[in-house]
Amino acid sequence: xxDVRQIWSCEQLTSWQYVWLHVLTMGVLSRLTDPARFFxxxxxxxxxxxxxxxxxFFEERPSGEVARSFGYTPGSFRVLCHHFRRDxxxxxxxxxxxxxxxxxKKSRARRLVIEMRKRNLSIYDIQRELAAKKVELSPTAxxxxxxxxxxxxxxxxxxxDRPATVRPEVAARADVRRFQLAASRFETKLGGLFVxxxxxxxxxxxxxxxxxxxxxxxxIPAVNALLSSLALKLTSLERKSHVMxxxxxxxxxxxxxxxxxxxxxxxxxxxxxxxxxxxxxxLHAWLKRLRSQMKVEGASFNLDFHAVPFFGHDEFVxxxxxxxxxxxxxxxxxxxxxxxxADVLCYSNADLRKGEENDEVLRFVQFWKxxxxxxxxxxxxDSKLTTFANLARLDAMDITFITLRRRSPxxxxxxxxxxxxxxxxxxxDVPHRTFRxxxxxxxxxxxxxxxxxxxxxxxxxxxxxxxxxxxILLTNxxxxxxxxxxxxxxxxxxxxxxxxxxxxxxxxxALSSAVAMKVDFxxxxxxxxxxxxxxxxxxxxxxxxxxxxxLFRRFLxxxxxxxxxxxxxxxxxxxxxxxxLLLDSGLLAKPVxxxxxxxxxxxxxxx
Numbered sequence: 001x002x003d004v005r006q007i008w009s010c011e012q013l014t015s016w017q018y019v020w021l022h023v024l025t026m027g028v029l030s031r032l033t034d035p036a037r038f039f040x041x042x043x044x045x046x047x048x049x050x051x052x053x054x055x056x057f058f059e060e061r062p063s064g065e066v067a068r069s070f071g072y073t074p075g076s077f078r079v080l081c082h083h084f085r086r087d088x089x090x091x092x093x094x095x096x097x098x099x100x101x102x103x104x105k106k107s108r109a110r111r112l113v114i115e116m117r118k119r120n121l122s123i124y125d126i127q128r129e130l131a132a133k134k135v136e137l138s139p140t141a142x143x144x145x146x147x148x149x150x151x152x153x154x155x156x157x158x159x160x161d162r163p164a165t166v167r168p169e170v171a172a173r174a175d176v177r178r179f180q181l182a183a184s185r186f187e188t189k190l191g192g193l194f195v196x197x198x199x200x201x202x203x204x205x206x207x208x209x210x211x212x213x214x215x216x217x218x219x220i221p222a223v224n225a226l227l228s229s230l231a232l233k234l235t236s237l238e239r240k241s242h243v244m245x246x247x248x249x250x251x252x253x254x255x256x257x258x259x260x261x262x263x264x265x266x267x268x269x270x271x272x273x274x275x276x277x278x279x280x281x282x283l284h285a286w287l288k289r290l291r292s293q294m295k296v297e298g299a300s301f302n303l304d305f306h307a308v309p310f311f312g313h314d315e316f317v318x319x320x321x322x323x324x325x326x327x328x329x330x331x332x333x334x335x336x337x338x339x340x341x342a343d344v345l346c347y348s349n350a351d352l353r354k355g356e357e358n359d360e361v362l363r364f365v366q367f368w369k370x371x372x373x374x375x376x377x378x379x380x381x382d383s384k385l386t387t388f389a390n391l392a393r394l395d396a397m398d399i400t401f402i403t404l405r406r407r408s409p410x411x412x413x414x415x416x417x418x419x420x421x422x423x424x425x426x427x428x429d430v431p432h433r434t435f436r437x438x439x440x441x442x443x444x445x446x447x448x449x450x451x452x453x454x455x456x457x458x459x460x461x462x463x464x465x466x467x468x469x470x471x472i473l474l475t476n477x478x479x480x481x482x483x484x485x486x487x488x489x490x491x492x493x494x495x496x497x498x499x500x501x502x503x504x505x506x507x508x509x510a511l512s513s514a515v516a517m518k519v520d521f522x523x524x525x526x527x528x529x530x531x532x533x534x535x536x537x538x539x540x541x542x543x544x545x546x547x548x549x550x551l552f553r554r555f556l557x558x559x560x561x562x563x564x565x566x567x568x569x570x571x572x573x574x575x576x577x578x579x580x581l582l583l584d585s586g587l588l589a590k591p592v593x594x595x596x597x598x599x600x601x602x603x604x605x606x607x
Contacts, residue, residue, distance in 0.1 A: 039051060042070075046092050046093070047092070047093075048070055048071070049080060049092065050092040050093075051070065052066055052067075052069075052070040052072065052077065052080070053080070053081065053084055055069070055070075056077075056081060057081075057084075063077060063078065063081070103141075105135075105136070105137055105141065106137070106141055106144070106145055108135070109130060109135050109137050109145070110145055110149075112129075112130065112133070112135065113126055113130075113137075113142055113145045113146065114145075114149055114151075116129060116130075117146055117151050117154075120154065120157065120161060121163065122154055122157075123139045123142050123143060123146075123154075124139060125162075125163055125165075126142050127139055127142060128165075130142075169248075171247045171248065171260060171263070172259060172260045173219070173260070174219065174220055174228075174253075174258050174259065174260050174261065174262040174263070174266065175219040175220070175258070175259055176218075176219060176220060176221060176224055176257065176258055176259075177218070177219065178259040179257060179258055179259045180259075181564050181565065181566045181567075181569065181597065181598070181600050182564065182566070183564060183565050183566070184563075184564045185561065185562065185563050185564070186250045186251070186561075186562055186564075187559060187560070187561055187562075188249055188250060188251025188252070188254075188559065188560055188562055189246075189249055189251070189559055190231075190235060190246070190249060190251050190252055190255070190560075191251060191558050191559050191560020191561075191562075191571060191573055191574075192552070192555060192556025192557055192558045192560075192573075193231060193234060193235070193251070193252070193255050193556065194251070194255065194560065194562075194571045194602065194604055195536075195555065195556055195573075195582065195587070195588065195604065196234065196532060196536065196556070197255065197592070197594060197602055198587050198588065198592040198602065199532060199535055199536060199587065200227075200532070201592055201593070201594050201595065201602075202293070202592075203289045203290070203292075203293065204289055205223065205226065205227065205230075206223040206595045206596055207285075208226075208282070208285045208286060208289060209221075209222040209223040209225075209226045210222070210223075211281065211284075211285040212278060212281040212282040212284075212285045213278065213281060214226055214274070214278065214282070215270070215273050215274070220258065220262060220266070223257070223596055224256050224257050224258050224596065225262070225266075225270055227255065227256040227257065227596065228256040228258065228261055228262050228267070229267060229270070229271075229517075229521075229525055230525055230528060230529065231252055231255050231256055231261075232246075232267075233506060233522075233525045233526065233528075233529045234529055234532070234552075234556075235252075236505050236506070236507075236548075236549065236552055236557075237507075244263070244264060246261060247260065247261060247263065248260075249261070250562070251560065251562060254562065254564075254569070256596075257594075257596035257597055267517060268516045268517060271517045271518035271521040271522070272518055274518065274520075274521050276349075276351045276520060279348075279349075279351075279520050279521060279524045280367065282524050282528075283346075283347060283348070283367070283524060283527065284367075284370070284371055286527070286528050286531065287346055287371050288371070290344065290531050290535070293535055294342060294344075294534075294535060294538060295341075295342060296339055296342045296344060296346065297339075297341065297342075298339055298346065298368060298372055298376050298377070299340075299341055299377055299378060300339075300340045300341065300376075300377065300378035300379075300380065300488065301337050301338065301339060301340065301346070301364075301368075301376050301378065301379050301380070302337070302338040302340055302380050302381070302491070302492050302495035303335070303336070303337055303338075303361060303364070303379055303380070303381040303385055303495075304335075304336055304338075304381065304382060304385070304495050304496070304499065305333060305334065305335055305336075305357065305382075305384075305385065306333075306334045306336060306499050306508070307320040307321060307322050307323075307331035307332070307333055307334070308331055308332040308333075308334055308350070308508060308509050308519060309322055309329060309330070309331050309509055310329075310330040310331055310332060311330075317330045317331070317332065318330070318331075318333075318353065318354050319331065320333050332350055332519045333350070333352045333357060334348060334349065334350040334352070334508075334519070334523055335347075335348065335349045335350075335352060335357070335360045335364070336348050336495065336498075336499070336523075337364050337368075338495040338498055340380070340488075340491055340492075342534070343498075343534060343545065344530060344531045344534045345498065345526070345527045345530050345531065346368070346527075347364050347367055347368070347527075348520075348523045348524060348526070348527050349363070349364075349520070349523075350519040350520040350522075350523045351520045357385075358385075358386050358387050358390060359386075359390065360386075361379070361381070361385060361386045361390060361394070362390060362393065362394075364376075365394070365397065365399065375397050375398075375399055376399060377399065377400060378399070378400045378401070378402075378488075379394065379399060379400070379401045379402075380401070380402045380403070380488065380489060380491075380492045381401070381402075381403050381492075382403065382404055383403060383404035383405055383406050384406075385403070387452065388447065388451040388452045388453040389451075389452030389453070391403070391453055391474075391476075392452060392453045392454065392455070394476075395453075395455060395476050400475070400476060400477050401475060401476060402473060402474075402475045402477065402485060402488065402489050403473070403474050403475070404471070404472065404473060404474070405459070405472040405473065405474045407469060407470075407472060411472065412469065412470075415441070415461045415463075415470050415472070416470075418441055418461070422441055423439040423440065423441050423463075424439065424440055424441075424442065424482070425437055425438070425439050425440075426438055426439070426440050426482050426483045426486065427483070428483060428486060428487055428490070429483075429487060430487065430490060433490075434466065435464060435465050435466040437464065438462050438463060438464045438465040438486070439462070439463050439464050440460055440461070440462050440482045440486070441460070441461035441462075442458070442459075442460055442482050443458070443459050443460075443461070444456050444457070444458055444459070445457060445458075445459045455476075457474055457475070457476060458474070458475050458476065458477065458478060459472065459473070459474055460472070460473040460475070460482055460485060460486070462486065473485065473486075473489060497547070498530070501530070501547045501548055501549060502526050502530065504549065505547070505548045505549040505552070506526045506529060506530070506548070508522070508523065508526055529548070530548060533548040533551050533552075536551060536555075536587075537551055539585040539586070539587055540555070540581050540582070540585055541581060541584065541585075542581075543581070554576075554577075554578045555576075555578055555581075555582060558573060558574060558576060559574060560572060560573050560574070566600070567600055567601065568591065568600060568601050568602075568603060569594075569597070569600060569601070569602050569603070570603045570604075570605060571602065571603070571604045571605070572605050572606075572607070573604060573605070573606055573607075574607065575606075575607045579606050582606075583606065588604040591603040
């Protein structure tokens with residue numbers, strides 16, 4: 001009581017301190033003057049529980065009255081009584097157990113931590129040195145010790161001020177001026193890429209880069225930039241991991257004619273420099289060279305769209321239908337043209353916006369006319385690829401087409417109500433097909449004028465083809481039999497298989513990754529890579545129609561030992577079951593001069 005009065009006599013208190021002291025002293029004085037209030041008005045929660053339970057169990061006061069007296073709701077007081085009945089030996093008044101007043105680990109290591117900080121070691125450096133001395137202390141504990149001892153944060157240090165530890169190795173910068181074929185020997189994980197070098201040299205990839213007017217620098221010319229990007233596409237590794245993992249692989253840099261392979265930043269910036277016109281020039285130059293090595297006449301094309309899913313947050317990316325998810329989502333729409341006879345991709349465009357996709361078939365026609373000298377003779381595509389008005393334009397250009405027609409409710413009723421005698425059974429010459437004898441309703445119809453197709457058109461309604469609902473085809477081919485038309489449309493699945501190979505082997509859908517490569521350039525590289533694998537398959541007996549992933553697994557997915565001299569590069573491939581087929585192909589029969597190696601020759605040898 002005397003201490004409280006001394007506090008009140010202090011003249012340096014603020015107004016708020018006077019208020020709080022008034023409340024405090026009034027409570028203290030009231031309890032000192034009336035000690036019975038300590039039991040009637042308990043303050044501590046445990047004391048309040050004790051007095052309430054005593055009043056109910058010992059004094060036998062009603063439950064509602066006790067709850068009101070001590071500030072409980074009736075329900076909460078019943079719960080309190082229930083818990084007390086289950087634990088009657090509960091201790092209400094006991095001093096809290098105090099823990100240890102010091103931390104043994106921190107106390108033992110305090111002197112060491114102070115000595116190390118005086119040597120300008122960081123928290124993690126201190127942790128490593130303590131661990132070497134068998135003292136386990138977390139970074140948080142070290143921080144607490146330094147804060148207690150009054151140490152400030154360590155300023156940023158130069159490399160020479162840091163302790164000698166294992167540090168990341170700095171890779172050299174890609175520069176063709178530092179490339180030289182000095183006498184050396186090394187191992188590479190990508191030995192199979194050298195099998196493709198004779199084909200690339202024969203196709204004249206260096207001239208392709210010049211004709212397409214690809215950009216380049218003094219350090220990385222156009223042909224080396226193209227080969228670097230193409231090599232990563234041919235390795236079947238996803239863009240999210242395939243560059244920095246291969247930075248120190250000398251085989252990959254030798255393939256591209258550089259001292260080291262370009263890094264992630266260069267590939268991203270280089271692809272952003274290429275517009276749609278550059279991609280079209282690349283496709284023209286590539287198609288010209290591909291046709292010089294294999295027959296690509298373009299007698300019939302399969303056309304299709306593919307939506308490349310996008311997983312980022314770019315607000316300018318539009319939403320398209322994704323078949324994998326069965327819903328519309330952010331994606332980049334890509335148009336692809338596939339030669340049905342040569343089984344190669346001839347055209348692609350990933351620079352499409354909504355509203356432009358319907359006219360893309362006409363842009364492909366103009367592309368092929370410029371490349372081949374004539375419009376494509378035959379096109380096969382899905383119902384959602386273009387409009388009836390564009391079908392009329394194709395018909396006016398004497399281009400034969402086969403397309404699906406959307407099954408409206410009225411059209412399905414018309415097909416189901418057709419008389420049985422109008423249907424004719426057709427036997428398809430497809431030995432491995434389960435449903436080989438569908439029934440066809442062959443008619444010539446006139447579409448409504450609002451559709452935009454003025455001429456009569458042939459309609460084939462097909463049932464018993466393996467689908468629950470009938471398939472309806474539209475074509476301007478009046479000469480071919482229903483059997484020929486159905487067999488040709490069945491071959492449209494080739495482009496579906498090609499898309500599946502591009503997605504799973506060439507990772508066409510790998511957009512959100514460390515290498516943010518421009519989609520149109522990446523798809524153009526995919527067209528070149530698929531043609532290169534198809535050309536390789538043509539030289540291997542029994543693998544003429546094999547997919548890219550099958551060729552890579554059997555022939556190219558291998559290590560190699562490389563011996564380099566100024567005049568010759570000798571690549572030694574390990575023993576594999578399919579090496580005899582490579583020997584019989586004639587591709588590696590004699591050394592081949594590589595232009596981007598300064599005329600040095602490549603020799604691939606087998607054990």
